[in-house]
Amino acid sequence: MTPPKPHRILLDRVSVYADEAAAFMRRRRVARRPFARLYYPHGRSADHAEDSRSGAELFVAAGRLIEVAGKRGKG
Amino acid sequence: MTTVVIQEARARDMVGIFTQMPDASTAAPSSGESAEAALAFLAEMSPDLRGAAILGPEGEVLAATGEEPGRWREDAAALFAAADAAEGVPVEQVHIATEQGEVFAIRNAGLAAISVTDRFALASLMLFDMRSTLRQLAQGGK
Numbered sequence: 589m590t591p592p593k594p595h596r597i598l599l600d601r602v603s604v605y606a607d608e609a610a611a612f613m614r615r616r617r618v619a620r621r622p623f624a625r626l627y628y629p630h631g632r633s634a635d636h637a638e639d640s641r642s643g644a645e646l647f648v649a650a651g652r653l654i655e656v657a658g659k660r661g662k663g
Numbered sequence: 664m665t666t667v668v669i670q671e672a673r674a675r676d677m678v679g680i681f682t683q684m685p686d687a688s689t690a691a692p693s694s695g696e697s698a699e700a701a702l703a704f705l706a707e708m709s710p711d712l713r714g715a716a717i718l719g720p721e722g723e724v725l726a727a728t729g730e731e732p733g734r735w736r737e738d739a740a741a742l743f744a745a746a747d748a749a750e751g752v753p754v755e756q757v758h759i760a761t762e763q764g765e766v767f768a769i770r771n772a773g774l775a776a777i778s779v780t781d782r783f784a785l786a787s788l789m790l791f792d793m794r795s796t797l798r799q800l801a802q803g804g805k
Contacts, residue, residue: 617783620760626746627756634750642749649742650759650766656734657714657764657779 622647698725701800705776708792711784713764717800718775725774739777742768758786769793772801 624636624646636643716727716735724732746754757768
């Protein structure tokens with residue numbers, strides 16, 4: 589039996605990585621829930637749940653900005 | 664209407680919120696023209712972008728997409744006020760992901776930028792682009 593051609597191995601490998609990346613993105617879309625994350629100086633960050641007081645205020649403010657930006661159109 | 668009055672009062676009181684910049688440096692005066700160019704560049708780099716605004720040290724809108732710069736000013740002030748109030752410390756960056764879209768806000772070099780994107784935008788790239796846009800703008804738009 590002849591071994592597979594080198595370029596064939598490379599193509600298979602690339603398509604495996606592409607499949608993995610696509611699956612990762614699918615899982616990410618399904619699993620990701622709304623969140624509010626604040627970043628402070630020196631790299632510290634904090635998440636605020638939607639049902640907390642601070643989180644609710646952040647989501648309201650974000651909702652208004654999304655409304656201002658509209659659906660699409662960059663100008 | 665009462666709600667309108669309250670919103671106006673909030674926006675008026677929160678103008679100074681933009682002076683609480685964590686970054687020690689202050690921005691060089693940026694012209695509206697260079698801010699417009701910076702915003703156009705940001706939009707070009709970010710395919711997920713729906714709308715954005717660049718704000719000056721006092722919260723004034725230097726450039727914004729759409730036709731409601733006044734609303735960008737008010738709503739950005741409200742966002743930063745809520746973010747700063749969360750822990751009583753001025754924030755550097757904000758990322759809020761909702762079902763309707765994602766909001767990014769960043770303060771850098773005495774300026775602030777707000778972006779609204781489609782869902783699942785790459786946060787690190789978006790914040791990097793916004794930060795570098797503000798930095799360049801603060802350096803005189805070079």
